[in-house]
Amino acid sequence: MTEQVILQIAGVNKRFGGLQALTDVGIKIMKGQIYGLIGPNGAGKTTFFNVITGLYQPDTGTFELAGKPYSPSAPHEVAKAGIARTFQNIRLFGEMTALENVMVGRHVRSRQGVFGAIFRHKAAREEEAAIRQRAQELLDFVGIGKFASRTSKFLSYGDQRRLEIARALATDPQLLALDEPAAGMNATEKLALRDLLTKIKEQGRTVLLIEHDVKMMMSLCDRMMVLEYGKPIAEGLPAEIQSNQAVIDAYLGGSH
Numbered sequence: 001m002t003e004q005v006i007l008q009i010a011g012v013n014k015r016f017g018g019l020q021a022l023t024d025v026g027i028k029i030m031k032g033q034i035y036g037l038i039g040p041n042g043a044g045k046t047t048f049f050n051v052i053t054g055l056y057q058p059d060t061g062t063f064e065l066a067g068k069p070y071s072p073s074a075p076h077e078v079a080k081a082g083i084a085r086t087f088q089n090i091r092l093f094g095e096m097t098a099l100e101n102v103m104v105g106r107h108v109r110s111r112q113g114v115f116g117a118i119f120r121h122k123a124a125r126e127e128e129a130a131i132r133q134r135a136q137e138l139l140d141f142v143g144i145g146k147f148a149s150r151t152s153k154f155l156s157y158g159d160q161r162r163l164e165i166a167r168a169l170a171t172d173p174q175l176l177a178l179d180e181p182a183a184g185m186n187a188t189e190k191l192a193l194r195d196l197l198t199k200i201k202e203q204g205r206t207v208l209l210i211e212h213d214v215k216m217m218m219s220l221c222d223r224m225m226v227l228e229y230g231k232p233i234a235e236g237l238p239a240e241i242q243s244n245q246a247v248i249d250a251y252l253g254g255s256h
């Protein structure tokens, strides 16, 4: 079986004033992988994510998604190219129901778009029904189907995180990028999240993940990259990362 490269990025540099936040960072993610990005606080993980997803403009870098160059010049361009992301701080439409939040994600891909939905042409109505059904399926898939009509701000923290993932999946992305999805979760929620990410991988999806819970990352990721002071210091299989002396010194300490 030939493996397909989903994301290939090379030579990313990003400076904030006097701070070199990223130095020659590259990444290569194969289809179907869960790829982990770890590193101490301030290492540049979120900055790299923001560059990949069009929120920050890099000073240099080349970007390819599924073999095609893409421009990370704006978040909507990146979404159109096929990367969906979630944020460290949950960004849902709090006053909308869970189902509506996912439907908004799906409209990115719909032919009629949001305007068609508003003007309610027949074709738009039919498409709307299909979007509604798909949104419900996604809520079921992430395990919160029974909360479809609940206002999203009233969902538990863990369920809001699941909802964010469902909304990202609604765009049917080539790459799902998750920024600290386990942040603030308790142990039970983390285990459930791990199961969900495994299920997403089993569907053949490709996931890029930032996470501080190293134990979870080691058991979940196919490959990992470690950043320190904006530079990649190691890349490889979790077992290789775990035994890499530079990583142990920089990040894991002696305890892992």
Ligand SMILES: Nc1ncnc2c1ncn2[C@@H]1O[C@H](COP(=O)(O)OP(=O)(O)OP(=O)(O)O)[C@@H](O)[C@H]1O
Binding pocket: 016, 019, 021, 039, 040, 041, 042, 043, 044, 045, 046, 047, 048
């Ligand atoms: N918009 C910005 N303007 C100026 N400096 C920034 C900006 N965003 C990030 N930085 C700086 O870039 C460096 C990398 O930050 P970044 O948030 O990417 O690290 P991180 O690895 O994601 O950290 P954490 O694990 O704490 O989220 C830090 O020194 C940070 O202060």
